[in-house]
Amino acid sequence: MRLAVRGVTVTDPAAAGLDGEPARLSLTTAAARVLSTTTKSVPQMQGITSRWLLRVLPWVEAPGGTYRVNRRLRHVIGDGRVSFVGDRDDPRVVPEELRELAGLRDFDDLPALAALAGRFTVHRYQAGETIAEAGQPADRLLLIAHGKVRRTGVGPYGDPTELGVLADGDHVGDALLAGAEGTWDATLTATTACVVLTLDRPALAGLNGGADALREHLRRSLAATARPRNTYGEAAIDVAAGHQGEPGLPSTYVAYEPHPREYELSVAQTVLRVHTRVADLYNQPMNQVEQQLRLTIEALRERQEHELVNNRDFGLLHNADPAQRINTRTGPPTPDDLDELLATVWKRPGVFLAHPRAIAAFGNECSRRGIYPHGIDIGGHKVPAWRGIPVLPCNKIPISPGRTTSIVLLRTGESHQGVIGLRQTGLPDEYEPGLSVRFMGISEKAITSYLVSAYYSAAVLVPDALGVLDNVELGRAS
Secondary structure: OEEEEOOEEEEOHHHOOHHHOOOOOOOOHHHHOOOOOOOOOOOOOOOOOOOHHHHHOOEEEOOOOEEEEOOEOEOOOOOOOOOEEOOOOOOEEOHHHHHHOOOOOOOOOHHHHHHHHOOOEEEEEOOOOEEEOOOOEOOEEEEEEEOOEEEEEEOOOOOEEEEEEEOOOOEEOHHHOOOOOOEOOOEEEEOOOEEEEEEEHHHHHOOOHHHHHHHHHHHHHHHHOOOOEOOOOEEOOOOOOOOOOOOOOOOOOOOEOOOOEEEEOEEEEEEEEEEHHHHHHOOOOOOHHHHHHHHHHHHHHHHHHHHHHHOOOOOHHHHOOHHHEEEOOOOOOOHHHHHHHHHHOOOOOOEEEEOHHHHHHHHHHHHHOOOOOOEEEEOOEEEEEEOOEEEEEOOOOOOOOOOEEEEEEEOEOOOOOOEEEEEOOOOOOEEEOOEEEEEEEEOOOOEEEEEEEEEEEEEEOOHHHEEEEEEEEOOOOO
16 A cells, blocks of 8 residues: 655555565455365276276176076087296196197096106297298197297198298197108298297107007097087088989987086175265265265276186186187287188177287287278277277286287177176166175174175187187387
């Protein structure tokens, strides 16, 4: 404030601001906030994802808590992957894992398996080296412990033909065990540095009587699987076609698997605790119990999707048929690799599932080739697609320490013999379909407890409903 007295201006010190700052003409915002009401968001949670797998899976009711998958009788000859122990430089085959070889699945002579496992020798190959050559005698059983091996053949016009890729756990040359003599039908070339376990004829002959037991078992196994079957390994249904006149028609019947697989509903549970004082006094403007419950359910649903992908009993990555698993040709996911994956689920393929980093790696490979795939709209969301099939992100697909991951392709729906989700609705105290919230009481410390439970599972109705592209490398320099 300034006062004018006979031409002299006097400044009122009380009207000036602190530290010589100009005096304010209005209330400060900091002081005003004391009387104001803040606008609050609901509690945020970074762990919430899009959970596309839970969205795209058709959910089928399992009223009895169990879902049985009945199939036609299928002759399984054991074409899985073999596991190893030891380090990368000195791997050893697990004797029981030799049952994954053709004809040894039901062989229960563990001493003979251990003796056979001890006969394998370790061989190392550098990238580009030839492991076996087409047309040469197939006198070895090869187990790929580490690395990638490319199989190539000769086409009808003499051109090289790609026949696929072998990787960790794959094997070739099983006919050696049965004593059969023949030649390699493909040339095997190391794509990366490889460690291969080899069993040759002299080493097999050194088992003496144990080899006789193995050969006798293989002879019986081959005789049992020699019955007529279709290209999918199912017992054949005899049908006549193209005939004229009145020939005798074949008689047939459809054989079912005698021991069909049953999927039991799994559960994810937790106990939510809220103090009664919090629930009574601090419910404005948001209900504390409701917000606690919302975030708890989000965490349960995230765990549910993780289990649907990774559970060893019913998870997608552990239930893919070995014949439906392929490997990348060079490492990063290329358009060629996704086309090969589409060939494994060629009947009404539904969706790809891939880690976001795998999708980025695929985009990089497309850009390198000058390919720009079109996106597709799903429920108002624009997502990338390949050959018209959406490529959906799923961060539950793991990335290994070596920066490799997998890409999954599904056919979905019960009517299409695809992959389905299983749940049961109508639960006591059901909060969402397949999820219940049950009041458990109040403790002596005035803490209210709620049991939150989600029941779920997944089933692959037929093997070709699910395909997996393994050993997808991320971040490889071009």
